[in-house]
Amino acid sequence: MLTRLTLRQLEYCVAAAEYGSIAEAAERIHVSSSSISSAIAHVESELSVALFVRHHGQGLSLTPVGQEVLRQIRHLLDQTLALYDVADTAQGAIRGPLRVGCLTPLAALVAPELCQGFARAHPGVQVTQVEDHQEGLIERLRQARIDVAITYDLSVAQADIAFEPLASLPPHVIVGETDPLAYRRVATLKELANRPMVLLDMPLSRDYFLALFHEAGVTPLIAARSPSPDVVRSLVANGVGYSLANVRPRSSHSLDGKKIVSVHLRGQPRPMLLGLAWACGQKPRHVVEAFMHRCRSFISNEYIPGMTPPGRDARGGAEGGPGQAPAGDTVSGAA
Numbered sequence: 001m002l003t004r005l006t007l008r009q010l011e012y013c014v015a016a017a018e019y020g021s022i023a024e025a026a027e028r029i030h031v032s033s034s035s036i037s038s039a040i041a042h043v044e045s046e047l048s049v050a051l052f053v054r055h056h057g058q059g060l061s062l063t064p065v066g067q068e069v070l071r072q073i074r075h076l077l078d079q080t081l082a083l084y085d086v087a088d089t090a091q092g093a094i095r096g097p098l099r100v101g102c103l104t105p106l107a108a109l110v111a112p113e114l115c116q117g118f119a120r121a122h123p124g125v126q127v128t129q130v131e132d133h134q135e136g137l138i139e140r141l142r143q144a145r146i147d148v149a150i151t152y153d154l155s156v157a158q159a160d161i162a163f164e165p166l167a168s169l170p171p172h173v174i175v176g177e178t179d180p181l182a183y184r185r186v187a188t189l190k191e192l193a194n195r196p197m198v199l200l201d202m203p204l205s206r207d208y209f210l211a212l213f214h215e216a217g218v219t220p221l222i223a224a225r226s227p228s229p230d231v232v233r234s235l236v237a238n239g240v241g242y243s244l245a246n247v248r249p250r251s252s253h254s255l256d257g258k259k260i261v262s263v264h265l266r267g268q269p270r271p272m273l274l275g276l277a278w279a280c281g282q283k284p285r286h287v288v289e290a291f292m293h294r295c296r297s298f299i300s301n302e303y304i305p306g307m308t309p310p311g312r313d314a315r316g317g318a319e320g321g322p323g324q325a326p327a328g329d330t331v332s333g334a335a
Contacts, residue, residue, distance in 0.1 A: 004046055005042070005043060005046055007077065007080060007097075008039070009039035009042055009043055010039075010043065010073045010076065010077060011077065011097075011128070012025070012029075012031070012035065012036045012039035012040070013039060013040055013043050013051065013070070013073060014070060014073060014074060014077070014145075015028070015029050015036065016036055016040060016052065016060055017051075017052075017060070017062055017066070017070050018145065019059075020059045020060055020061065021059035021060060022036050022037055022040075022059075022060065024059070028130055028131060029128055029129070029130065030129060040052065047069065049063075049065050049066070049069065050063050050065070050066065051063060051065070051066035051069055051070070052066055074144075074145075078144060080097075081096065081097060081285060093124065093286075094122045094124065094125060094286065094287055094290045095122065095124030095125055095287065096124070096125065096126070096285070096287050097125075097126050097128065097287075098118075098125050098126065098127045098128070098147060098287050098288065098291055099128045099130065099145070099146040099147045100114075100115055100127060100128070100129050100130070100146065100147065100148060100149070100150065100291065101130045101131075101132060101137045101140055101141070101146040101148070101149035101150070101151070102129060102130070102131050102132075102137075102149065102150045102151070103131075103132070103133070103134060103137065103149070103150065103151040103152060104131045104132065104133060104202070104227075104229070105200070105202070105205070105229040105247055106150060106151070106247065106274070107129070107131040108306070109247065109249060109304075109305065109306030109307055110150055110274075110299070110304065110305050110306055110307070111129055111131075111150060112305075112306070113298070113305035113306065114150065114291075114294060114295055114298060114299075114305060115127045115129050117294070118290075118291050118294050121294075122287075122290070125287055130145075130146055133202050133203050133204070133205075133227075134151060134152065134154050134155060134156075134202075134203060134204045134205070135155070135203050135204065137149040137151055137277065138155065138156065138158070138161060138277070141161060141277060141278060141279045142160060142161075142279060144279065147278070147284065147285065147288045147291075148276055148277070148278045148284065148288055148291065148292060149276070149277040149278070150274075150275075150276060150295065151274075151275070151276075151277050152169075152205075152246075152272045152273060152274060152275075153165060153272065153273040153275065154204040154205070154207075154208060154272065155204050156277050159280070160279060160280050160281065161277055161278070161279060161280065162277065162278050162279070162280050163273075163275055163276070163277045164275045164276045164277075164292075164296075165273040165274070165275040166273075166274055166275045166276065166295065166296060166299040166300060167273070167274045167275070167299050167300055167301050167304055167310065168271045168272075168273055168274075168301060168310060169246040169247065169248075169271050169272045169273070169274055169310050170246070170265070170268075170269065170271040170310060171209070171212060171244050171245065171246050171265055171269050171271065171272075172244070172245060172246075172248070172262050172263065172264055172265055173187050173192065173242055173243070173244060173262070173263040173264075173265055174233070174236050174242065174243050174244075174245050174260050174261070174262055174263070175236060175242045175260070175261050175263060176236055176237045176238065176239050176258065176259070176260065176261070177237075177258070177259040177260070177261050178239065179239065179242065179261070181242065181261075181263050182261040182263070184263055185263070185264060186263065186264045186265070186266045187263050187264070187265060187266065188216075188265075188266045188267070189212060189213055189216040189218060189265070189267075189269070190216060190217075190218050192220070192242060193213060193216075193218035193219060193220055193221065194221065195221065195241065195242060196221055196222075196223030196224075196240065196241035196242075197220045197221060197222050197223060197241050197242060197243060197244075198222075198223065198224045198225065198226070198232050198235045198236050198240055198241045198242070198243040199220070199222050199224070199225040199226075199232075199243070200225075200226070200227070200229060200232050200243065200244075200245070201225035201226055201227050202227050206225075208270075208272065209244050211270075212244065212269050212270070215269075215270075223240060223241045224240050224241065229245075229247065230254070230255050232245075233254040233255070233260055234254040234255055234256050234258075236254070236260060237253070237254035237256065237258035237259065237260050238254075238256070238258060244265070246271070246272045247307060248262065248307050248308040248310070249306065249307060249308075250306060250307065250308055271310075274299065274304070275299075276292055276295055276296075278292075
């Protein structure tokens with residue numbers, strides 16, 4: 001019976017189960033909703049069982065038999081990956097499935113150049129890109145639902161998760177171009193604490209930003225919050241308040257077209273480390289090792305896909321280098 005099912009159809013069923021929604025699964029793994037719906041219908045027809053209960057307007061949930069079938073599907077997919085690795089190691093080839101997780105704030109900037117560039121360089125590789133928050137990525141690594149994650153060092157110091165730092169991303173301040181801080185070179189956490197803040201409200205990320213204020217002995221005045229980096233940037237660009245960020249997109253505008261200005265944060269606040277995370281339980285497959293090598297070649301303090309490198313300002317000069325205004329002088333710069 002399984003000869004009439006494809007691995008791709010099985011993968012789509014797993015994605016639907018993980019996200020509890022066809023639309024959400026389609027968005028996360030970058031395929032059409034109709035492809036996932038068709039895959040589910042085909043698998044249910046072939047197995048003559050209902051895998052999911054459809055809740056109108058509220059997604060999907062697994063039936064009791066669906067839960068058991070999904071366990072077997074995951075086991076089958078894991079066995080398939082092992083077959084690819086045996087063959088690839090023997091032939092020195094780079095091919096097969098590659099499941100890359102990426103922290104949501106990084107996904108639009110870093111992942112396309114790394115993942116799609118790798119797929120173009122190795123046509124035999126089928127790359128699946130999954131975005132999630134940090135806790136979600138760690139859980140996916142533990143359950144072998146992704147092979148490697150491009151993420152920060154937040155909460156990865158655990159016995160079963162390995163982390164390799166590739167670049168250091170210090171926090172900085174972002175403001176709208178009409179904000180008085182836009183004409184400053186630097187700002188302090190103590191002066192920011194008296195101004196309205198827009199907080200990136202993601203698990204662990206918010207704890208990191210709030211800890212910076214705590215270490216400075218102040219408490220921020222939070223005026224708005226959002227789990228979306230794009231929403232945070234738009235709120236900042238529209239004058240709702242400032243925000244703190246580690247990511248420095250090459251674009252100096254929010255999605256609604258308004259300009260954002262980056263201001264250095266005085267002192268040496270703890271940076272986030274950008275790098276690779278993977279499960280320690282087993283050696284990465286050949287295709288995973290090849291992808292990790294690409295990441296090591298493409299990510300450093302001098303170059304990060306989609307970002308202004310941490311050692312340079314948005315105009316391309318080294319921070320604090322010759323010809324730049326000293327700390328506190330008036331100067332406008334892009335985020």
